[in-house]
Amino acid sequence: MTASKSTEALPGDNTNTWSGRFDEPVSELVQRYTASVGFDKRLAEYDIQGSLAHARMLAAGGIIGHHDLAAIERGLSQIRQEIQGGEFVWQLALEDVHLNIEKRLTALIGDAGKRLHTARSRNDQVATDIRLYLRASIDRIIDLIHVMQNALLHLAEQHLDTVMPGFTHLQVAQPIVFGHHLMAYFEMLKRDVERLSDCRKRVNKLPLGAAALAGTSYPVDRAMVARELGFEGVCENSLDAVSDRDFAIEFCAAAALIMTHLSRLSEELILWMSPSFGFIDLADRFCTGSSIMPQKKNPDVPELVRGKTGRVNGHLVALLTLMKAQPLAYNKDNQEDKEPLFDAVDTVTDTLRIYADMLAGIRVKHAAMREATTRGYATATDLADYLTKKGLPFREAHEAVAQAVRFAEKNNRDLSALTLPELQQFSPLIEDDIFTVLTLEGSLNSRNHIGGTAPVQVAAAIRRAREWLLRNR
Ligand code: ARG
Numbered sequence: 001m002t003a004s005k006s007t008e009a010l011p012g013d014n015t016n017t018w019s020g021r022f023d024e025p026v027s028e029l030v031q032r033y034t035a036s037v038g039f040d041k042r043l044a045e046y047d048i049q050g051s052l053a054h055a056r057m058l059a060a061g062g063i064i065g066h067h068d069l070a071a072i073e074r075g076l077s078q079i080r081q082e083i084q085g086g087e088f089v090w091q092l093a094l095e096d097v098h099l100n101i102e103k104r105l106t107a108l109i110g111d112a113g114k115r116l117h118t119a120r121s122r123n124d125q126v127a128t129d130i131r132l133y134l135r136a137s138i139d140r141i142i143d144l145i146h147v148m149q150n151a152l153l154h155l156a157e158q159h160l161d162t163v164m165p166g167f168t169h170l171q172v173a174q175p176i177v178f179g180h181h182l183m184a185y186f187e188m189l190k191r192d193v194e195r196l197s198d199c200r201k202r203v204n205k206l207p208l209g210a211a212a213l214a215g216t217s218y219p220v221d222r223a224m225v226a227r228e229l230g231f232e233g234v235c236e237n238s239l240d241a242v243s244d245r246d247f248a249i250e251f252c253a254a255a256a257l258i259m260t261h262l263s264r265l266s267e268e269l270i271l272w273m274s275p276s277f278g279f280i281d282l283a284d285r286f287c288t289g290s291s292i293m294p295q296k297k298n299p300d301v302p303e304l305v306r307g308k309t310g311r312v313n314g315h316l317v318a319l320l321t322l323m324k325a326q327p328l329a330y331n332k333d334n335q336e337d338k339e340p341l342f343d344a345v346d347t348v349t350d351t352l353r354i355y356a357d358m359l360a361g362i363r364v365k366h367a368a369m370r371e372a373t374t375r376g377y378a379t380a381t382d383l384a385d386y387l388t389k390k391g392l393p394f395r396e397a398h399e400a401v402a403q404a405v406r407f408a409e410k411n412n413r414d415l416s417a418l419t420l421p422e423l424q425q426f427s428p429l430i431e432d433d434i435f436t437v438l439t440l441e442g443s444l445n446s447r448n449h450i451g452g453t454a455p456v457q458v459a460a461a462i463r464r465a466r467e468w469l470l471r472n473r
Contacts, residue, residue, distance in 0.1 A: 036335050037090050039342065040097040044083050046132035047097050048076050050125060053228035054208060055116055057221050064115045071112035075105045096335075097129075098122050119218035120211060123242040123330040127207035130337070132229065134251055137345045138200045144352035145189050145196075145258070149469060151356040152189075153462055156182040160455040163440045164279065164369040165376055172376025175440045178364065180453040183461050188261040190465075193472060195254040203247040206231040210241035213329035239329040245319065248341050252316040255344045259309040262351055266302035269362075273299050278368045283361030286354075301358060308347050315340035373440055374414050377405050382443045383415060383434070390429040400426045 026034070052073065059069035079101055082088040094100045099122075106113030159178035166176035206229060209215065209222035215238045222234045235241035272279035282299055290296035318340045326333055380401050387397035404426040408415050415423075416438035423430045436442045448454040451461075 035092050036096045037100055039339055041090055043097050043129040043133055046129040047101055048080050050128045051116060052076055053225045054120055057225045061219050061221055063218050068112040068115050071109040072116055075109040079104055098125055119216040119220050123212050124207045124210040127242055131203050134203050138196050141348055142193055142196055145193050148352055148356045149186055149189050151359040152182050152186045153465055155359055156462055160458050162366050163373050165373045165378055172378050174381055175373050175378045175443045176453040177455055177458055179458045185265055186465050192258045199250045199254055204232045206234045207241040210238035213239055213242055243329040245323055245337050248337055249319045252319055252344050255348045256313045256316045258348055259312045263306045263309040266305040269302045270299045279365055281363040286358050305351050312344050312347050315344040379415055379438045379443045380405050382437050386437045387427055387429055
């Protein structure tokens with residue numbers, strides 16, 4: 001490509017914007033290596049919104065004429081239609097979304113198109129585009145979390161009395177109700193929403209006006225652009241405005257935690273669906289069979305959620321590493337922020353969209369859950385608490401119950417199946433009121449305080465959760 005001084009760009013002309021400075025074109029490989037249009041074209045809508053707000057401010061301040069503004073508005077609206085209609089021709093030689101749109105604008109409206117970039121640089125432009133994109137993505141993700149939270153509440157409500165073993169070390173620990181277990185995930189997602197909303201505050205600041213790095217000599221009105229684009233304020237230092245990607249890192253950290261929560265739930269669904277547990281069945285539409293073992297029904301979707309968590313965690317590390325040694329201000333390294341960010345958004349979005357439906361399709365096998373709870377001496381703590389309440393120091397009660405469990409295990413019976421004289425061998429304090437204590441329902445109902453598994457408390461937790469959802473809608 002030779003240096004071109006033409007002032008009138010032709011449609012499809014891919015002369016580089018800065019070509020006046022260069023003697024030789026870049027090789028095709030370098031062009032491909034440096035171009036971002038293949039992935040940043042998805043910022044097009046935000047690029048257009050940012051350009052419109054910038055142009056309106058330029059016209060309001062007399063930096064460009066009102067005729068120019070009208071032409072820019074007309075041209076950008078046509079470009080928007082071309083992009084939406086799939087007719088827009090993206091050119092690799094034009095490097096990125098910004099130059100592709102600007103070139104097309106100039107082809108459509110002539111010199112007015114060339115005036116759009118006054119008092120702006122791609123550095124503040126791209127930072128603005130990403131922030132607009134991420135703000136919209138965060139809003140969508142929060143909505144999807146709410147949908148999943150509703151699905152959890154719906155399921156939890158149906159399982160206020162469904163007994164299952166609560167585990168520690170994946171060993172049967174104490175009886176809980178399934179609704180209580182589900183509500184633990186509601187809490188995690190609640191924190192996820194809080195984190196995203198907090199991150200959104202820092203996303204929602206305007207970089208435009210910083211120009212390349214130092215600000216601009218034109219009398220720009222940054223507050224006007226911020227208002228026009230719905231930003232809550234402007235980035236207060238021009239160097240920081242063009243180089244900051246903290247907001248993307250924060251988002252990825254929040255996204256990694258969302259995936260971590262969904263991965264933990266997935267792990268449980270996988271375990272519970274395994275015939276060794278047999279607690280639940282997932283709807284067929286989330287599973288596949290095996291090409292060799294006819295009996296198999298594999299929980300592919302939860303397994304993939306668990307697997308995809310790795311890539312989102314990876315994106316967080318990728319962005320942290322991208323930023324760690326960059327001098328101020330903008331460096332081309334920053335172009336590498338987009339693919340990790342986009343993929344983190346896409347992965348979390350798709351995972352949440354699938355999850356609500358998957359929860360709705362869970363079939364709970366009550367009998368198996370209950371059976372597993374009775375098999376594991378889950379009420380042993382209740383017996384110890386009973387003895388303690390009768391005056392035995394807890395450590396001694398613990399020891400007495402350990403002996404009782406050993407005896408029951410040898411005889412292959414549950415604690416509640418031992419006779420009163422058998423139980424009394426371990427402590428004379430045991431009387432016949434023990435049998436209500438040793439039932440699963442007795443154990444559940446006794447954990448009757450905020451945060452406990454007693455069904456009345458789980459019902460109250462669900463009520464509070466519904467109120468939280470209403471407040472946070
Ligand atoms: N495509 C670039 C990016 O994503 C846009 C900014 C380019 N700025 C520059 N000075 N080369 O970061």
